[in-house]
Amino acid sequence: MSQRGLRLGIVGGGTGGHVVPGLHMLAELQRAEDLPELVDLVWFETGRAAESAALARLEPLVAPLVPERVRLSIEPPSGGAPSLPRLALHTPREVLRARRALRAHQIDVVLGLGGFTLLPVVLAARSLGIPVVLLEINAVPGRAVAKLTPLATRVLHAWPRTVPAATGAKHVLTGPPLGPRFTAADTSAAPCPWRASLGLEAGAPLLAVLGGSQGALPLNRFIKEHAQDLASRGIGIVHQVGPGRLAEGAGELAGYQAVEFVEDVVGLLGAATVALSRAGASTLAELAVLGVPSIVVPFAGAGGHQRLNAAELGDGVLLLEEQALVERGLTELVQRLSPEGASWRAEVRTVLRERVPRDAARKVAAELARFADSR
Numbered sequence: 001m002s003q004r005g006l007r008l009g010i011v012g013g014g015t016g017g018h019v020v021p022g023l024h025m026l027a028e029l030q031r032a033e034d035l036p037e038l039v040d041l042v043w044f045e046t047g048r049a050a051e052s053a054a055l056a057r058l059e060p061l062v063a064p065l066v067p068e069r070v071r072l073s074i075e076p077p078s079g080g081a082p083s084l085p086r087l088a089l090h091t092p093r094e095v096l097r098a099r100r101a102l103r104a105h106q107i108d109v110v111l112g113l114g115g116f117t118l119l120p121v122v123l124a125a126r127s128l129g130i131p132v133v134l135l136e137i138n139a140v141p142g143r144a145v146a147k148l149t150p151l152a153t154r155v156l157h158a159w160p161r162t163v164p165a166a167t168g169a170k171h172v173l174t175g176p177p178l179g180p181r182f183t184a185a186d187t188s189a190a191p192c193p194w195r196a197s198l199g200l201e202a203g204a205p206l207l208a209v210l211g212g213s214q215g216a217l218p219l220n221r222f223i224k225e226h227a228q229d230l231a232s233r234g235i236g237i238v239h240q241v242g243p244g245r246l247a248e249g250a251g252e253l254a255g256y257q258a259v260e261f262v263e264d265v266v267g268l269l270g271a272a273t274v275a276l277s278r279a280g281a282s283t284l285a286e287l288a289v290l291g292v293p294s295i296v297v298p299f300a301g302a303g304g305h306q307r308l309n310a311a312e313l314g315d316g317v318l319l320l321e322e323q324a325l326v327e328r329g330l331t332e333l334v335q336r337l338s339p340e341g342a343s344w345r346a347e348v349r350t351v352l353r354e355r356v357p358r359d360a361a362r363k364v365a366a367e368l369a370r371f372a373d374s375r
Contacts, residue, residue: 005039006372007106009130011121012113013046013075016213019054020282021137021158022113025368026061027179028361035365036372041067042105044098044121046075049243050213053261070101074117081143082116091120098124109133109371111364112152118144126151131371135364136162137176137281139312140305154367158281158360159312172367175360176285181266183289183358192271198236198255205337206236208272208292212280212299213261215242218322219276219297224250226330231255235337238268266290274336274345276329279306279319288313288356291349293341295332297325316351 006029012018022043029038041062045051058067072094075082082090098121102110110125112118112134125132131153136145139159149155157163158176195206207230211219223239227250230237239258241249249258262268269275269290277283279298287294295318298306310319318336320329335341 004036004372006036006369007040007108008038008368009042009044009102009105009107009110009121009125010113011044011110011115011118013044013048013051013072013115013117015048015050015115015280016054017137017280017282018114019051019213021135021177021364022111023054023057023061024177024179024182024282024361025111025364026058027181028177029365029368030062031180032362032365035369038062038065040105040107041065042070042101042107043067044070044072044101044117046073046115046117047071048075050261053243054213057263068101068105070097072097072117072120074120075115087116087119091123094120095124095127099128102128102130109153109368111135111368112145112148113137114142114145116144118148122148122151133367133371135174135177138162138305139281139308142305156364156367158285159309161308161312172363174363174367175357176281177361177364178285178289178356178358179361182286183361192267194238194257194268195236195271198238198257200236200255201234204234204236205273206238206271207333207337208262208268208275208277209237209239210262210275210277210283211240211242212278212283213242215240215245215248215260216278216297216299217248218325219278220245220248222325222329223276224248226333227253227256229330230333233334235334238262238272274333274341276333279310279317281309284309284313284317285356288316288352289358291353293336293345293348293352294318295320295329295336297322313352313355316348316355318348 010022110132133154134152135156137158139161156174237256240262275292275294279296296310
């Protein structure tokens, strides 16, 4: 047990997918009695809306500790990879800002979760002799993680696909981190306020629509077009549209509710009959560990990594490309949500719960704990 405790820096920004794994790890670190106490935390962020929505859970999660959040200007405000001129212009200044924060907090280790905001923080940490641990959450290595791997002390992998053939001690397969609420023995027994707010009859099917932390226009368009039909069949719908995108929802409709961001994901998924989702790695891990039958629609861009994320769950999900969603998505949803879909739902629940380890967050926290007192 560390006498000094763990002083941790975390960087990962732009999307909820670059934030949520860190929050899951922190929840496990706060719960575990045999790991060093978290005594200081600085989180480097971009300030984008989707990221800020996810980070709203940070302060309550680590209370009474008060973390510092440092906003760095590397990624464009609209998202996406920064251009080389932008990197050249902003990186030196942001490295200095990161150095000041790391030194002020006497950070033991930095955990990198993805995104190009990693660049200045990793450079700052290495210039100060602070070890860096990177987490690759997707089934295809992200560009930032791949480029910065030579500077890392450890690289943790959520999926076997990204682990190099000759790993050595540097590369460790942990699985995707999930918080204690997700890995509890039974989450489906918890009451779901969504059912009451939607006015659903007992036993009525509930569809959870998760377009990722930023929302997904193809999913939003699909639900907006078919929400009336689904609701007329007695299907309740909770539709996460993304920050600032409520206009893309289906409006006022009995049995339907659009929200920008779902705070209680465990409660919603524990009560959902089926989920319609993008294939972000963290979302898939949450669906898998809770055994939620799902139709996933991978984002076609970003190198197709979401398609490979979904492949890690095998027959545990029904994969539809965006065009297939348009052509037969309604038919598939009605069938999978119906009583006739019960056998499919039972089969995929069994497959899903075997695909994701329940102790991944602990493994990540334990890797970070190795560096407590190291400075």
